[in-house]
Amino acid sequence: MTPPxxxxxxxxxxxxxxxxxxxxxxxxxxxxxxxWCETVLPVARRHLQHTGIIHAGVQSTIADxxxxxxAMSLTPAHEYILTVEFKIHLLRPGKGESLFCRAEVLKxxxxxxxxxxxxYALDDGKRTLVSKxxxxxAVLARPSAEA
Amino acid sequence: MTPPxxxxxxxxxxxxxxxxxxxxxxxxxxxxxxxWCETVLPVARRHLQHTGIIHAGVQSTIADxxxxxxAMSLTPAHEYILTVEFKIHLLRPGKGESLFCRAEVLKxxxxxxxxxxxxYALDDGKRTLVSKxxxxxAVLARPSAEA
Amino acid sequence: MTPPxxxxxxxxxxxxxxxxxxxxxxxxxxxxxxxWCETVLPVARRHLQHTGIIHAGVQSTIADxxxxxxAMSLTPAHEYILTVEFKIHLLRPGKGESLFCRAEVLKxxxxxxxxxxxxYALDDGKRTLVSKxxxxxAVLARPSAEA
Amino acid sequence: MTPPxxxxxxxxxxxxxxxxxxxxxxxxxxxxxxxWCETVLPVARRHLQHTGIIHAGVQSTIADxxxxxxAMSLTPAHEYILTVEFKIHLLRPGKGESLFCRAEVLKxxxxxxxxxxxxYALDDGKRTLVSKxxxxxAVLARPSAEA
Numbered sequence: 001m002t003p004p005x006x007x008x009x010x011x012x013x014x015x016x017x018x019x020x021x022x023x024x025x026x027x028x029x030x031x032x033x034x035x036w037c038e039t040v041l042p043v044a045r046r047h048l049q050h051t052g053i054i055h056a057g058v059q060s061t062i063a064d065x066x067x068x069x070x071a072m073s074l075t076p077a078h079e080y081i082l083t084v085e086f087k088i089h090l091l092r093p094g095k096g097e098s099l100f101c102r103a104e105v106l107k108x109x110x111x112x113x114x115x116x117x118x119x120y121a122l123d124d125g126k127r128t129l130v131s132k133x134x135x136x137x138a139v140l141a142r143p144s145a146e147a
Numbered sequence: 148m149t150p151p152x153x154x155x156x157x158x159x160x161x162x163x164x165x166x167x168x169x170x171x172x173x174x175x176x177x178x179x180x181x182x183w184c185e186t187v188l189p190v191a192r193r194h195l196q197h198t199g200i201i202h203a204g205v206q207s208t209i210a211d212x213x214x215x216x217x218a219m220s221l222t223p224a225h226e227y228i229l230t231v232e233f234k235i236h237l238l239r240p241g242k243g244e245s246l247f248c249r250a251e252v253l254k255x256x257x258x259x260x261x262x263x264x265x266x267y268a269l270d271d272g273k274r275t276l277v278s279k280x281x282x283x284x285a286v287l288a289r290p291s292a293e294a
Numbered sequence: 295m296t297p298p299x300x301x302x303x304x305x306x307x308x309x310x311x312x313x314x315x316x317x318x319x320x321x322x323x324x325x326x327x328x329x330w331c332e333t334v335l336p337v338a339r340r341h342l343q344h345t346g347i348i349h350a351g352v353q354s355t356i357a358d359x360x361x362x363x364x365a366m367s368l369t370p371a372h373e374y375i376l377t378v379e380f381k382i383h384l385l386r387p388g389k390g391e392s393l394f395c396r397a398e399v400l401k402x403x404x405x406x407x408x409x410x411x412x413x414y415a416l417d418d419g420k421r422t423l424v425s426k427x428x429x430x431x432a433v434l435a436r437p438s439a440e441a
Numbered sequence: 442m443t444p445p446x447x448x449x450x451x452x453x454x455x456x457x458x459x460x461x462x463x464x465x466x467x468x469x470x471x472x473x474x475x476x477w478c479e480t481v482l483p484v485a486r487r488h489l490q491h492t493g494i495i496h497a498g499v500q501s502t503i504a505d506x507x508x509x510x511x512a513m514s515l516t517p518a519h520e521y522i523l524t525v526e527f528k529i530h531l532l533r534p535g536k537g538e539s540l541f542c543r544a545e546v547l548k549x550x551x552x553x554x555x556x557x558x559x560x561y562a563l564d565d566g567k568r569t570l571v572s573k574x575x576x577x578x579a580v581l582a583r584p585s586a587e588a
Contacts, residue, residue, distance in 0.1 A: 014197065015197045017197075018197035019195070019196040019197040019202065020192055020193045020194070020195045020196070020202075021193060021194055021195060021196055021202035021204060021205060022196075022202075023193075024193040025204075045167055046167045046168060046170075046171040047167070047168055048166070048167045048168060049166040049167070049168055049169075049212075050161065050162045050164075050165035050166040051227070051229075055166065055167075055168035055169075055208065055212075056207075056208075056211050056212075056230045056233075057168060057172075057204060057205075057207055057208025057209075057211055057212065058168060058204075058208075060203075060204055060207040060208070060211070060235075061202065061203075061204025061205075061207070061208070062204075064203045064204055064207070065196075065202075065203075065204065080198070082198075082237070083203045083237050084236070084237065084406065084430055085234060085235060085236040085237065085379070085408075085430060086203075086234070086235060087232060087233070087234035087235075087381060087528045087575065088207075088232060088233060088234075089231070089232040089547075089548075089555050089575065089577075090229070090230050090231065090232065091547065091548040091555060092548070106530075106532065106573065107530075107532040107533070111405050111406075111432065112378065112405075112406070112432070114378075114379075114530050114532060132547065132575070134528065134530065134573070134575060136378055136379055136430055136530075138405065138406070231553065231577055232526070232555075232577060234381045234428065234528060236400075236401075236408050236428065236430075238400065238401040238408060239401070253383075253385065253426065254383075254385040254386070258552050258553075258579065259525065259552075259553070259579070261383050261385060261526075279400065279428070281381065281383065281426070281428060283383075283525055283526060283577055285552065285553070308491065309491045311491075312491035313489070313490040313491040313496065314486055314487045314488070314489045314490070314496075315487060315488055315489060315490055315496035315498060315499060316490075316496075317487075318487040319498075339461055340461045340462060340464075340465040341461070341462055342460070342461045342462060343460040343461070343462055343463075343506075344455065344456045344458075344459035344460040345521070345523075349460065349461075349462035349463075349502065349506075350501075350502075350505050350506075350524045350527075351462060351466075351498060351499075351501055351502025351503075351505055351506065352462060352498075352502075354497075354498055354501040354502070354505070354529075355496065355497075355498025355499075355501070355502070356498075358497050358498055358501070359490075359496075359497075359498065374492070376492075376531070377497045377531050378530070378531065379528060379529060379530040379531065380497075380528070380529060381526060381527070381528035381529075382501075382526060382527060382528075383525070383526040384523070384524050384525065384526065
């Protein structure tokens with residue numbers, strides 16, 4: 001797949017630097033290519049819920065933003081990505097030192113992309129699939145810069 | 148609806164106190180009754196995404212946890228609640244001083260409850276519906292306390 | 295809400311007449327207005343599944359098409375509606391003489407509408423909510439008639 | 442994966458024979474193994490919608506029932522499967538002589554299984570992925586036969 005914006009890498013990197021909530025949580029870009037993206041999150045105590053496992057909200061955040069970044073990699077420079085909706089299945093209790101997420105565009109489109117994310121927990125060298133998201137990402141015209 | 152656990156209020160309050168991620172974000176319990184729950188979040192810069200609106204991950208976190216708390220209010224004392232899956236629609240850009248969320252149990256069940264959450268942004272006295280979640284919440288046996 | 299196409303009623307009626315699968319199942323338009331639609335299905339033995347209740351596929355069909363028709367009622371004449379995705383919760387076993395479905399547009403949009411459907415079973419005068427759907431409906435340009 | 446019910450094949454075959462709606466549509470079991478199931482549907486004019494493509498309701502029916510059958514293959518003899526909810530993405534217009542569906546259990550569980558289905562259209566020797574479903578399937582105790 002040829003990315004419509006040759007500078008898509010910078011667009012994705014900027015989205016991670018400028019999204020306050022991602023920096024705040026500690027989610028970092030691992031790698032990105034045309035149609036996919038990978039991210040990591042070192043898990044801290046503040047990411048947990050009352051039962052001691054990683055909060056569904058943390059898993060949703062990494063899965064959603066990584067899916068959005070995968071969508072950005074297939075989006076022309078004059079357009080941007082906004083989440084329309086997603087569904088996430090929490091498959092197993094999320095426990096471990098870090099989360100790793102890989103998102104792939106299942107079906108790119110003119111007005112929206114369908115994207116899947118898988119979230120893995122890394123615990124003492126073992127990698128477990130803990131959640132899976134499927135999202136609809138809208139492709140919208142950027143408000144013109146010169147306005 | 149008669150709550151099967153007369154002390155459900157404490158169970159819900161404890162879930163907010165003990166969930167590190169909720170305290171960290173600043174999400175607070177507003178009120179709770181049998182089959183419903185309401186929460187608030189004063190919005191800060193760190194909750195935003197790169198386009199300046201409230202991150203989908205923040206909206207998912209408040210919507211999911213409030214839904215879980217509504218489910219807890221209908222759950223016997225020897226059982227607890229875990230999110231199986233949810234779908235969230237981001238209906239409008241989330242902007243404002245605070246988020247308000249109300250969750251209601253659509254259908255209680257023996258092994259899982261179906262719960263809906265609506266998230267509103269409060270901006271300069273105006274209240275706007277910004278997202279809507281529908282979740283399946285599993286009802287699980289608590290690991291026995293005496294073990 | 296003023297419908298952008300004053301002839302939306304005919305568009306919706308035609309969608310029911312021309313959709314072979316709907317006629318085949320027996321799903322009929324009950325009523326339609328700007329932003330909503332109602333339909334009915336007299337239940338026959340062939341709509342059931344092996345456990346004797348109305349098949350999830352039948353409930354999905356009526357819920358999806360009624361949601362699409364509600365979306366059509368808010369769509370200009372030169373555009374049409376296509377389902378992007380939907381999620382349906384089967385809340386209670388579907389039993390009875392007929393199904394009644396009401397769909398409402400939760401959020402109309404330029405490129406897609408978010409629509410909800412509720413499906414009720416009518417059994418001996420009693421009406422029970424049996425399933426609930428939330429869908430994303432794409433608004434697409436009609437291939438020009440003169441081409 | 443060892444199937445908990447060695448006679449799971451008969452259970453699945455029976456579900457196809459006894460589900461009136463499946464026979465009525467023409468959906469047939471192709472093959473089944475522990476954790477997966479495959480089905481086919483020869484497409485007829487009555488399966489179409491008003492725009493000439495295969496109705497979303499038909500795609501939902503084959504995707505849901507095949508997912509349920511994959512879940513049955515991992516379910517003990519004294520329990521049965523009921524769909525809690527599913528989400529389906531209609532990725533491309535469904536056109537062709539037949540549909541082929543493969544479902545796989547993503548995560549088996551004690552009280553519910555998470556299952557994915559992919560639906561392909563076969564058109565003049567070409568196979569295209571047209572829709573994808575992710576479902577929660579409840580595992581319920583069979584009403585005792587001797588009652």
